[in-house]
Amino acid sequence: MRLSTVLRGVVVVALAAVLTGCAGLPTSGPVLPGLPVGDVEADSPFTERASSPIAGAGPEVIVAGFLEASITPTDNWSIAKEFLAPEFAETWRPGAGVTIDVAGSRAYASSADSAEEIEEAETADVTVDLDQRASVDADGRYTEATGNTELAFQLARDDDGEWRITSAPDGIVLDDGSFQQVFSRYALQYYDQSWRHLVPDVRWYPRGSNVATSITQAAIEGTPSDWLQPAVHSAFPADVLLDGNSVPVSEQIASVALTDAALSLDAGTLARMRTQLEKSLVATGVSEVRFTVNGSELDADEAGLAPDGADVSTVVLTEDGFGSLVGGEVTPIAGISDALAQIEQPISAIDLAQGEGLAAVQLSTGAVYAITDGKLNELPAGAGLVRPSIDPYGYIWSAQAGAPQRLYAWTEDVTPYSIADAWPEASAVSALRVSTDGVRIAALVTIGGRQSVVTAVILRDDNNVPTGLGPTHEVVELSTPAQGVVWLGSDSLGILVEGENATLTTQIVGGPGSERTAPAGSIAFAGAKSQAGVRMLGAGGTLFAPRASAWQEFYEGVLVLGTRAGY
Template sequence: MTQHRRGPVVGMLAVVAVALTACAGLPTTGDVTVGLAREDVGLPPDISQIAAEPLEGASPEQIVEGFLDAALTPTDGWQIAREFLSPELAETWRPSAGVTIDEGAAGREFNAEVVGEVDTAEKGDVRVLLDQIARVDEDGAYTELSGDESVASFQVARNGNGEWRITAAADGIVLDAEAFTQVFRKYSLQFYDQTWTRLVADVRWLPRRPQIATTLTQSLLEGAPSDWLAPAVRSAFPSDVSLVRDAVPISEDKVATVELTPSALSLEATQLARMRTQLEETLRSAGVSEVRLTVNGSDLNAGQAAIQSAVPEPGSVVLTDSQFGTYLGDEITPYAGISEGILKLAPSVVAVDMAVDNQRAAVQLDTGAVWTVADGRVDQLDARAGLLKPSMDPYGYTWTVPSSAPQALVAWEPNVTQVDVANAFSEASSISQLRVGPDGVRVAAVATVGGQRWIISAAIVRDENQVPVELGPTQMLAQLDGEALALSWVGDDSLSVLVNSDNSPAVLRQDVGGPGASAAAPEGAQMLSGGRMATSVRILNAEGVLFAQRGTTWQTGRADVLVLGTHAGQ
C-alpha cells in the first residue's frame, strides 16, 4: 500500500478567459445541443481553468489525483476528466450527479493498494480521504455539512498501453471550496408564494456554461422547489407543460423564446402571465430581459403577472436621546404616530423593528418585554422571559420567541391576537436570533442544534388569510464558531450575521443555499441592520458610532445612536 498527501498538481493548470460561443458545456439533465452564448446577452466571459491530461507512466494515485483536478474544467461535459477513465466508464460517468466540496485540495490523503508487485500489477484500489464541508445535489441545491471526513473510492486497472486508468468511480465530481465558485455559479429559481403575489428565490448552483438559460428553464419546468421551501411555494407551470426541445434561443435584444408543448394552448391568460413572469424573473441572472412563450412557433401572447416589487431602500432606523426615525443623508425623519411614543420609552428601548409601511413598530424594552407602537398607542404583546428581539413580517405580524424555547414561536396580529406557530425548529434546543424574510415565506434563525450553533431557515406555511400556521422542515445553512450578536436579511437570498468569536467581531455574508464569506467588523460592534444590497448593511458599536460598509472598509457616521433598528424583511 502506498500513501501520500496531495503533492504538486499533475501538469499545469492554466487560467484562461473562455470565449463562450457555440461550444457545448455540461447539461445538468439530458443532452443540450443548442443554447445561449453568454456574450450574446451582455454578460462577461467566465474564467475557467484548463486541467492537464493524463501523464504517461502516472501511478494509480497520480491518475486519481489528476482526475480530481480535472473537475476544474467543465468544458465539453468534463471531457478532460473522462480521459482519466476507462472507455467503458467514460461513457457512463455522470459528473452532473452532484458535487462533493472539501476544505482544500492540499488536505486530501491518497491511499493506493495494487494486486501484486507495483511494477507488474494490473489492478488496484485508490481511496482518497477528504475533509468534506458541503455538497451540491443533482438539482443544484447546496447543503453545508459539519466538516466530517469522507472517503472517495476508486478502482484502477492498466489499459492496453500499460497506463493506469480509473475503471470504477462514483458519479459526480469533487471540488475544493475555493475552486467551487470558479466552476459553479449561483442562480435563483423563482417560485410563487401562496398568494401568487410574491416571488421567492430558491438558490441553485449550476456549472458556468453557455447554455445556462436552457438549463434554468428545464430546472423550473421539470423540477420542483427545494424540499424545505416546498410547503410554502408553488409554480405556475403545470406538470403536463414542458419544453419541446432542449434549447432556449436568445435574440440579440435579449428576448428568450421558449417553445412549449401543445398542452399550453388550453391554459387561461392568468396562468400564462404567471408562467411568463416566473420564468422571466428566473432568467434575469442569465442576461434575459424578456420571455416569449410559444407553441408550434406561434406566440401565446402571455401577459405579465402583477407581483409585489421590492421595497425601496428606506434608510437606517435609529434612536438617539432626542430623535427616532429614518436616518438618510444627515437627517433623521420621524415616523408619524410612532416616534413620539418611542421617545417616551427611549431610556429603556433595546430593539426596534419597523413595519413595511412604517405605520407600526415592534419594540423591546430592557425588561425583555415586547410592545407595539402605532397611531399613538403603546400595547404590550409578549412578556415571556428571555425573549429575542421581535421581527415583523410583510403582513403586519410580529414574531416573538424565548431563547430557551425555540418551539414556543408566536406571531402576533396587529390587534394583539396571539397565533401559535406549530412545528417550529423542532431540532433546536435554544435560539439566539430570528428574522422573517422580505417575502414573508422564509424565516432565518441562529439556533443550537445537536450542541452546535447553526444558521438555519424554514418556510412559513400560512392559511388562505395569510395567518401563519406552521413552519416547514428546518434547513441547515451554516455552522457558526462564535456568538451571533445580530442577524439580518440582505436582498432576497442572503443573510448578514454579526459574529463575535474570541472578542473579534466579524460580519458573515451567508447565502441562503450556498457558501458564506466573513469580513472584519468594527471594534465593539453590537448591532446590525440589513437591506436590499450589501452596501446597505449598517453596524452600531458600543460607543454609539454608526458604520456603513464602503468596499473593504467601514465608514463612520453619527456617533450619538442608542439603538440601530431594522425594517421588516431586513
C-alpha cells in the same frame, strides 16, 4: 501505499505548470468577431483548463489528475473523461453532483505496496480520503456536509500500457476554493400562496454550460427544495413540458418551446409563467421570455407582483428622538416617533414595518410593545422574548429565548397566534427574522449544545394568518457563538459575532458563506436589500457602513440601531 508528500508536490507542480500554460491569453492568430451586442453565449464564462493525463503516470497520479480535471466543465468535463477507460467514460455521470472538500485535505492510498508492484500490475485500486465541506446534488442544491469521506477508484492498463480509471463515483470533486470558480449561483423563483411574491430557491450550475436551459428545465419540470415546498408553488402546470433540449437566447430574449398542453392555458397562468421564468433567468442576462408552441408564439403578458422597493434609509434612536437617518439628519416618522418618545424605560430594539405604519419596540426589560397610530400596546408575553420581527402582513413575531417552541405572531392590536411545533429540536433561540416576502423565517437556535442558523417556511391560511412552520432547514452550523441574524437581500443572511474580534458572515441560504471583519466592539447590526446597505453599531454609539473592504464611520450618538421589517 500512501502517496508521499514529495510525489503529491510533483503532481501539483506538474498540473500547475500545464494550467499556467493553458490559461494564458493568446498573443497571435486571427482576429475573430464577437457576439452582437445583447447576445448571450452559453459557454462564455472563463474557466481554468485542466491538464490531460501525463504519459507513464502511476495509478495515484492518474486519480489525482482526474480529480483536478473537475475544474474544467467544458464539453461535459471532456478533459476528466480522458483519465477514464473509453467504456467507462460513456457511463460516468459528472452531472450527478459535486463533493466539495477542504483544500489540501486529500490523502491517496493504493493497493500496490511498491513501485515494482505497480510496474508489474495490470489492475489497481486507489482510495482517496478527504475532508468534506459540502455537497451539491444533481438538481444544483447545495448542502453543508462536513466530515471525512472516502472515494474508491479502480484502474487498469489500456492497450498502450497507460493506467486509466475503470470505476469511479459519479459526480465531480472540487475543493472549497475552486467551487465558486467553476460553479455559479442562480435563484429559481417560486410563487407564494398569494401569487404576489416570488421566493428564491438557490441552485448551482457549472460555468461553460447552457445555464439558461438548465434553469428553464428546472423551473418547468422540477420541484422546489423540500423545506420550501409547503409554502410555495410553480405557475407551470404539471402537463406543460419543455419541447426540446435547449433554450436559445438572442439579444437577451429566451425562446422557450413548450408542449401542446400550453395551448389551453388562460392568460393569467401564461403571465405568471412568463414572470416566474424571467425572474429566474435574470442572472443569465435574459430580460424577456417568449413562449412558443409548434413554432407559433403565445401571447403572454407580465404578471403583477408586490413592490420590491429600493434600499430605504437607516432608522435610529438618538437623544433627539427616533426616525430615518437621511443626509445626516434624523427625520421623525409620523405616528411612531412621538409615541416612542413617551417610553421612559431604556429601549433595546426597534423594528419598523413596511409602510412605516407599525413598529415593534423592545425594552431593556424584555417587554415588547406594538406602536401604531400613536398608540402603545404591550404584547401579553412578559419578559424573555427575543428581538421582534414584523412580517409584511403586520404580524409581530417573537419567541421565548429559553423556550423556542413558544413562538408567537401578534397582530398590531396584540392578538396572539401560537405557532405550534416551532424548531422542535432546539433548546434555545437567540434571534429570528422574517423575510420581506413573509414566506421564510430565519432563526439562530441552539441544537444539541451547538448554535445553528436555520430557516423554515411560514404556513398561512387563506387570510394570510400564520398557522405553523414547515420543516426546519439547517443553513449552517456555527463554530463560534453568534449574537444575531438578519436578511441581506432575498437569499442571504448576515450573522454577527460581537465583541473586539467582531465578524460579519454573509451566508447564502443554499450556498457557502464568506466572512469579513466587523468594526471592533460591534453590538448590533441591521440588514438591507443589498450588502452595501448593512449597518453596524459600535458600543460607543458610532454607526458604520461598509466601504469596499473597510468600514466607514458616518454617524455618532446612536442609542439604538433600528431594523426595517424583512431585513
